Amino acid sequence: MLARCFDGTIGRVATTVLLVDDHAGFRIQARALLVAAGYDVVGEAADGASALASARALQPEVVVLDVQLPDIDGFEVARALHEGPDPPTIILISSRDASDYGGRIVRSPARGFVTKTELSAGILAAILGPAS
Amino acid sequence: MTDHSQAIPSSGGVRGTRARPGLLLVLATAGVAGTTIGLVAPFISWSDAPVEVPRLVVNTMSGSSFTFLGLYAFAKRPENNVGPLMIAVGFAYMLQLLGWIPTDLTYTVGVFLLQELWLVVLAHLFLAFPTGRLESRFDRRLVGGAYVWWLVSATLPLLFLDFRANGWAFDNAFLVSSNNDLADALGRGTSLVTACLALAFLSALLRHWRRATSAGRRVLAPVVWASLPTAVWVISRVFGNTLRIEPVNELAGSPLGTLAASALPVGFAVGLLRSRLGRSRVGDLVVELGEAQAPGRVRDTLAGILRDPSLRIAYRLSGSGAYVDEAGRSVSIEAEGQAVTPIEGGGEQIAALVHDPAVLADPDLLRSAVAATRLAVENERLAAEVRAQLEEVRASRVRIVEAGDLERRRVERNLHDGAQQRLVTLSLAIRQLRDRLPDDVVPTLAEPVDDLHVQLKRAIDELRELARGIHPAILTEEGIAAAVGSLAERSAVPVRIERAPEGRFPDAVEATVYFVVAECLANVAKYASATRATVAIVASEATLAVDVADDGVGGADVTTGSGLRGLIDRVEAIGGRLTVESPEGAGTVVRAEVPFDGR
Numbered sequence: 073m074l075a076r077c078f079d080g081t082i083g084r085v086a087t088t089v090l091l092v093d094d095h096a097g098f099r100i101q102a103r104a105l106l107v108a109a110g111y112d113v114v115g116e117a118a119d120g121a122s123a124l125a126s127a128r129a130l131q132p133e134v135v136v137l138d139v140q141l142p143d144i145d146g147f148e149v150a151r152a153l154h155e156g157p158d159p160p161t162i163i164l165i166s167s168r169d170a171s172d173y174g175g176r177i178v179r180s181p182a183r184g185f186v187t188k189t190e191l192s193a194g195i196l197a198a199i200l201g202p203a204s
Numbered sequence: 205m206t207d208h209s210q211a212i213p214s215s216g217g218v219r220g221t222r223a224r225p226g227l228l229l230v231l232a233t234a235g236v237a238g239t240t241i242g243l244v245a246p247f248i249s250w251s252d253a254p255v256e257v258p259r260l261v262v263n264t265m266s267g268s269s270f271t272f273l274g275l276y277a278f279a280k281r282p283e284n285n286v287g288p289l290m291i292a293v294g295f296a297y298m299l300q301l302l303g304w305i306p307t308d309l310t311y312t313v314g315v316f317l318l319q320e321l322w323l324v325v326l327a328h329l330f331l332a333f334p335t336g337r338l339e340s341r342f343d344r345r346l347v348g349g350a351y352v353w354w355l356v357s358a359t360l361p362l363l364f365l366d367f368r369a370n371g372w373a374f375d376n377a378f379l380v381s382s383n384n385d386l387a388d389a390l391g392r393g394t395s396l397v398t399a400c401l402a403l404a405f406l407s408a409l410l411r412h413w414r415r416a417t418s419a420g421r422r423v424l425a426p427v428v429w430a431s432l433p434t435a436v437w438v439i440s441r442v443f444g445n446t447l448r449i450e451p452v453n454e455l456a457g458s459p460l461g462t463l464a465a466s467a468l469p470v471g472f473a474v475g476l477l478r479s480r481l482g483r484s485r486v487g488d489l490v491v492e493l494g495e496a497q498a499p500g501r502v503r504d505t506l507a508g509i510l511r512d513p514s515l516r517i518a519y520r521l522s523g524s525g526a527y528v529d530e531a532g533r534s535v536s537i538e539a540e541g542q543a544v545t546p547i548e549g550g551g552e553q554i555a556a557l558v559h560d561p562a563v564l565a566d567p568d569l570l571r572s573a574v575a576a577t578r579l580a581v582e583n584e585r586l587a588a589e590v591r592a593q594l595e596e597v598r599a600s601r602v603r604i605v606e607a608g609d610l611e612r613r614r615v616e617r618n619l620h621d622g623a624q625q626r627l628v629t630l631s632l633a634i635r636q637l638r639d640r641l642p643d644d645v646v647p648t649l650a651e652p653v654d655d656l657h658v659q660l661k662r663a664i665d666e667l668r669e670l671a672r673g674i675h676p677a678i679l680t681e682e683g684i685a686a687a688v689g690s691l692a693e694r695s696a697v698p699v700r701i702e703r704a705p706e707g708r709f710p711d712a713v714e715a716t717v718y719f720v721v722a723e724c725l726a727n728v729a730k731y732a733s734a735t736r737a738t739v740a741i742v743a744s745e746a747t748l749a750v751d752v753a754d755d756g757v758g759g760a761d762v763t764t765g766s767g768l769r770g771l772i773d774r775v776e777a778i779g780g781r782l783t784v785e786s787p788e789g790a791g792t793v794v795r796a797e798v799p800f801d802g803r
Contacts, residue, residue, distance in 0.1 A: 095625045101632040108639065140620065167624045168668065171690055174682035188628040189661050192635065 086112035087200070090132040090160070092123040092149070094142050102136070102191065109193035120144030127153055132160050134200060137182070139166040139173070147180050154181035163199060165191065228279055231291060235271040238298035239264060245304040267297035267322070269469040277473060284565065285336025289329040290472060296322035311374040316365075317358050320398075324354045326468070327405050331412070333427055333472065335565055346408055350401055357394035361387040399443060406435070416562065422511055423475050423565055430471020500530050502580045506557070509573050514542070515559040519585040521592060527556065530584055532591025547574055549582050601777040602712070609675075609715050616675040619667065627664045634660060676718065683707065684714045684748075688721050688739060696729040697737050697754070705743040712778055713798050717741065717750050720775065720782070720796045723767050724752035732756025732792060747780075749797040760786035760794075771796075 089111045093099050096118070103113050115130045117123040120141045127135060135153060139146035150162050162182040169187045170177055177185045184199040242264040246255045274290025281287060299321070303314025327350055331343045338344045359378070366382040367375055416424055507515040518527040518537045529535045537544050543561040546553045563570055638653045671677075679687040685704035692699035708714070721739055728737050734756030741750045762768045762784060775782040780798035 095621075095629065098625060098629040098632070101629050101636065104636055105632060108636070167620055167628050168677055171693070172672070172677040172681070174678050174686040174690075176681060189631050189664055191632060 086110055087134055088112050088114045088130070088132045089134045089136060090115045090117065090123070090126055090130060091136050092117045092120075092141070093136075093138040093165070094118050094140070095138075098188070105191065105193070106136070106196075109196060111196075118142075120146070120149045123149055124152055127160065128156070131158070135160045135162050137162055137164055139164055139168075147176055150180050150182050161200060163196070228275060231271075231278075232275055235268060235275065235291075235294065235298075238271070238295070238301065239268040241301050241304075242267070242298065245301060249304050249306070266469075267294055270294035270297065273469040273473045283567070286329070286333055286472065287336075289325065289332060289336065290469060293322050293325045293329055296325045306374075308375045309377040312362070312367075312377040316362055320358065321354060324350045329472070330427070330431070331405070331408060333424065333475065335561065343408055346401075346404060350405070353397065353401060357398060360394060361390040363387075364390065399439075402439060423562060426474035427468075427471045430467045430474075434468045502577055502584055503530070506573055506577055510559065510563050510570065512560045512563050515557065515563075517547075517581065517584075518556045518558060519581075519588040520553055520555055521589055522552070528588050528592050530588050530591075532588050532593075532595045534592075545570065545574070547578065547581055549578050554585050555581050598779070602779070605716075605774060605777045606712055609712060612675040613680070616671050616677070619671045619674070624664065624667055624671070627660065627667065631657065631660050631664060679714060679718050684709065684717055684741065687714075687718050688741065691718075691722055691725055692739065695725050695737070697725070697732075697734055699725060699737045699739060702738050702740040704739075704741045705748075707743070709743065709748055710800055713748050713800060716775055716778060716780065716798050717748055717796070720750055720771055720794070721752055723771050724794050727760065727767065728752075728754045728756065728792075731760070732758075734791070746801075747797050747799045749795070751793060751795050753791065753793045755791045757788075758786045758790045758792050759788045760784055760792045768794075 089106055091099060091102055091106065091113055093102065093116075099116055099118075103116070106113050111134070114132055115126045117126045120143045123135070123137065123141075137146055137150060137153075141149065146164060146166075150164065153159055153162060159181075162180075164177065164180065164182045164185045165188050166173070166185070167188050170185050173185075186195055186199075243260065246260060270290050271294025274287050274292075274294055276287075277284070277290060278287025296318070299318050300314050302310045302318065305311070305314070324347075328338075328347045331347060332338050338347060362376065362378050363380040364383040365376055365387040366379065366384055367373075369382065369384060413421065413424060413428065503515065503517045506517070507513055516529070516535075518529065518535050520527055527535050527537050537556045537558055539558050541561075542558050543564055545557040545559065545564075547555040547557060557574070634653065634657045638650070638657065641649055641653065676687055676690070678690050683706075685706055688704055689701060692701055721741075725737060725739075728734050732754050734754040737752065737754040739750070739752050741748065743749075760768065762772065768784060772782045775796050775798060778798060779801075780796060782794065782796040784792065784794050786792040
């Protein structure tokens with residue numbers, strides 16, 4: 073998106089992203105990958121409840137959401153996020169692949185689904201468009 | 205309803221009271237004396253009213269018939285109160301003879317006070333038939349109230365009735381103040397209340413009839429028939445009195461009326477007698493039971509003999525003392541409105557009979573029937589014990605299978621949360637590493653690092669396959685149709701899914717069908733040399749059925765290590781069936797059917 077910077081130059085501002093996954097080690101890697109790809113990671117959450125709270129507080133444009141969360145099912149969280157005002161774009165991720173979830177992915181309000189091993193700047197760009 | 209448990213003796217020896225012969229003799233003598241006095245007294249008494257012989261005879265005999273038939277019933281059924289109640293009716297009737305004794309007191313008491321007492325005792329008898337006891341609170345209150353009312357309604361007008369003024373032979377021993385008009389009014393008023401009581405009594409009787417089972421009605425029927433003429437007679441008397449309808453009064457007072465009343469004791473006696481006629485059928489029962497037994501045969505036969513279709517037998521397990529039916533399922537012997545009779549054999553209680561309380565009205569028949577069926581009951585009890593054990597084993601097999609499934613789900617979850625997550629994170633880290641390689645080392649290091657990445661991804665895929673083999677996530681997420689679809693996609697041999705039901709089914713059922721298909725498709729790929737396989741799954745109201753067919757070489761054998769034996773065990777453990785048709789050279793068809801409730 074275009075914005076005016078303090079010094080008057082016109083530049084692009086990075087897309088804000090909320091990262092939700094219950095595995096801390098994975099979050100570190102994912103954050104590094106997202107930042108390297110030019111996204112602005114504004115927050116992290118380790119379960120469904122804090123994901124919803126952070127989304128409300130930070131108003132990210134994109135939420136990268138793990139399906140297997142300890143408290144609420146990831147699809148439920150996606151639905152809840154989508155029902156709020158000005159819903160973010162949701163990308164579902166999982167260690168399992170899409171065929172393990174069948175029709176649930178198609179029925180969810182997410183923009184796309186990525187198997188964690190395939191997570192890369194290229195895939196994200198394909199789903200979201202350019203990062204900034 | 206009160207509980208009527210009675211112990212049935214296990215061998216010979218009759219328990220229960222026998223009417224003492226001395227008592228019977230005394231009562232019989234009193235009855236004869238009363239009858240004689242009744243017949244003779246009018247002729248030798250102070251009264252010079254003309255004696256109508258037919259009427260006298262009919263009156264006396266009908267009163268006495270209650271006494272004598274009551275004695276017979278008492279002798280035959282000493283523990284049943286119907287006999288004593290009938291005797292009481294007869295005596296209450298005969299007490300009126302006091303009126304022949306020429307004193308004021310006896311005249312007053314005999315002719316006026318005691319006049320209707322026998323009717324109240326008769327009502328008591330009606331409501332207590334056939335067990336001899338008043339069963340419901342309503343009945344007890346009605347009869348109690350009737351006795352009290354009799355006393356009140358007989359005494360009240362008497363206090364004001366002036367005998368001499370009416371020209372009768374004696375003085376009123378209870379006269380308080382002479383006021384014949386008041387006595388008259390009181391008499392009519394009390395008659396009205398009595399009429400209402402009579403209606404209440406009739407409604408109670410109707411309730412008894414409606415509530416009775418067919419066993420009960422058999423015994424009640426003769427009484428009902430005999431009492432119709434009597435009922436008409438009583439009602440017409442009461443209403444005739446109250447409303448002063450002369451023709452009705454005359455008819456009621458006539459011998460015809462009294463004759464109608466005397467049908468009654470016969471009705472009671474026949475009702476009691478009826479059960480005796482069932483005795484000969486016990487002999488047939490013994491012969492019938494000698495033949496081959498189907499479960500439930502004993503119960504049907506007993507129910508027929510005792511004429512109680514609601515009868516059932518509960519067998520008592522020797523170990524736990526719990527009760528089961530003939531199929532080994534546990535049952536309760538407590539039942540609303542039913543009586544329980546224990547059956548003993550070999551010194552312990554082996555079963556309990558749950559039946560209509562009316563059956564207890566003939567304990568001799570019950571005893572004989574039980575004795576005749578004891579051997580068959582013992583046999584069925586043994587069979588029931590075995591079936592109960594089988595039931596327990598079946599239930600434990602289901603629990604084992606379910607525990608296994610639960611465990612597999614747990615292992616898959618742990619794999620996902622632990623090893624898979626770690627490897628995935630590692631994979632991401634290696635990619636990052638690759639992206640950050642400085643330009644100068646890229647030519648030498650790029651390839652090895654890429655290779656490392658690929659190897660790691662392969663390891664992750666294998667782990668994922670392993671996890672799927674342990675428990676497929678899609679089965680839990682989406683159900684059997686999607687899971688089987690996913691199996692078909694991954695199969696080496698092309699698979700066509702002909703039918704698969706949408707919707708969810710019990711976990712154990714879905715898991716079993718899934719593993720049948722998985723194992724069959726694996727066998728097809730390994731052994732069958734087939735070009736094609738088909739899978740069809742059909743859901744019915746109670747089962748899920750699956751067919752897996754291929755066009756391979758056939759010859760599949762359950763006894764070799766193809767995993768089919770394990771499949772059969774698993775399917776049978778939750779109550780299903782699995783069959784294999786595999787003629788040599790003609791392909792294989794595996795059919796399994798799994799019920800929803802595992803029994």
